[in-house]
Amino acid sequence: METVVITGGSRGIGLALSQRFLALGYHVITSYRGTPSAAQMALADSSRLTLLELEVTNSDSVVQFAADVKTALAGRPLDILINNAGVIGPDAQAFDTVEAQAWLETLSVNTIAPLMVSRALLPLMTEAKRPRLVSISSQMSSLVGTGLGMYAYRSAKAALNKVMQVLSMEQAEHGIVVCPIDPGWVQTDMGGDAADITVDVCANGIAAVVEGLTMAQTGQFLTWEGSVRPW
Ligand SMILES: NC(=O)c1ccc[n+]([C@@H]2O[C@H](COP(=O)([O-])OP(=O)(O)OC[C@H]3O[C@@H](n4cnc5c(N)ncnc54)[C@H](OP(=O)(O)O)[C@@H]3O)[C@@H](O)[C@H]2O)c1
Numbered sequence: 679m680e681t682v683v684i685t686g687g688s689r690g691i692g693l694a695l696s697q698r699f700l701a702l703g704y705h706v707i708t709s710y711r712g713t714p715s716a717a718q719m720a721l722a723d724s725s726r727l728t729l730l731e732l733e734v735t736n737s738d739s740v741v742q743f744a745a746d747v748k749t750a751l752a753g754r755p756l757d758i759l760i761n762n763a764g765v766i767g768p769d770a771q772a773f774d775t776v777e778a779q780a781w782l783e784t785l786s787v788n789t790i791a792p793l794m795v796s797r798a799l800l801p802l803m804t805e806a807k808r809p810r811l812v813s814i815s816s817q818m819s820s821l822v823g824t825g826l827g828m829y830a831y832r833s834a835k836a837a838l839n840k841v842m843q844v845l846s847m848e849q850a851e852h853g854i855v856v857c858p859i860d861p862g863w864v865q866t867d868m869g870g871d872a873a874d875i876t877v878d879v880c881a882n883g884i885a886a887v888v889e890g891l892t893m894a895q896t897g898q899f900l901t902w903e904g905s906v907r908p909w
Contacts (some may be wrong), residue, residue: 686763688715690866694881734791744798755806760811767830774777788834815858846897
């Protein structure tokens with residue numbers, strides 16, 4: 679049985695990914711802030727689910743989370759890490775309105791935290807047969823995109839992509855596949871009701887991509903359907 683860690687599992691894509699990987703037979707370790715959501719608690723019937731507290735921007739919380747994950751693994755390696763927790767950032771993100779502090783907080787969650795969580799958990803992955811590490815990015819990061827505004831979110835996800843590309847090169851000698859993944863525009867609290875795809879379609883797609891990842895793909899920016907997305 680393989681184990682997957684999914685950050686930000688209280689709702690949205692992280693919750694749907696937890697459901698999908700449980701259905702696929704994995705041991706799922708997923709996080710909440712404060713207390714687990716009702717939807718997470720509803721998954722807790724499964725003996726293959728572990729719920730752990732994690733605030734991704736708090737270094738003490740990240741250290742404790744890694745220790746708790748190690749305990750939950752009980753000597754087995756961690757096969758998959760999905761850095762999913764993220765925020766859209768402040769309402770005001772236009773050229774005239776974006777403020778530095780709110781922008782920094784967006785970078786903290788979306789760019790810096792995924793590397794800190796990865797650094798804390800990578801030692802648990804080195805013995806896995808096919809270790810895979812993915813971070814949920816966004817099409818709004820794309821350098822060939824033409825969308826305007828949303829400076830905090832776009833820059834945070836574009837920077838996340840670069841962080842993951844560097845990490846992929848550094849981890850290649852250890853055989854760890856590292857990819858940022860664009861989940862599409864998804865019907866969640868963040869994506870809104872008008873989004874293109876349901877959260878289950880998104881999660882099923884990402885799970886299939888993650889299951890099949892090989893070293894040939896490391897360092898690529900992939901879509902939830904598995905194709906290569908231009909940076
Ligand atoms: N929905 C879309 O269309 C879309 C498109 C592109 C990319 N994405 C990305 O996909 C990921 C998931 O998005 P979503 O739509 O599922 O968003 P969501 O419904 O807003 O859920 C966000 C999740 O991240 C958690 N989280 C946020 N900040 C955190 C922190 N500081 N520490 C720990 N957990 C934190 C939230 O926990 P709480 O419940 O405690 O707040 C929640 O579980 C994000 O990285 C997002 O940027 C989404």
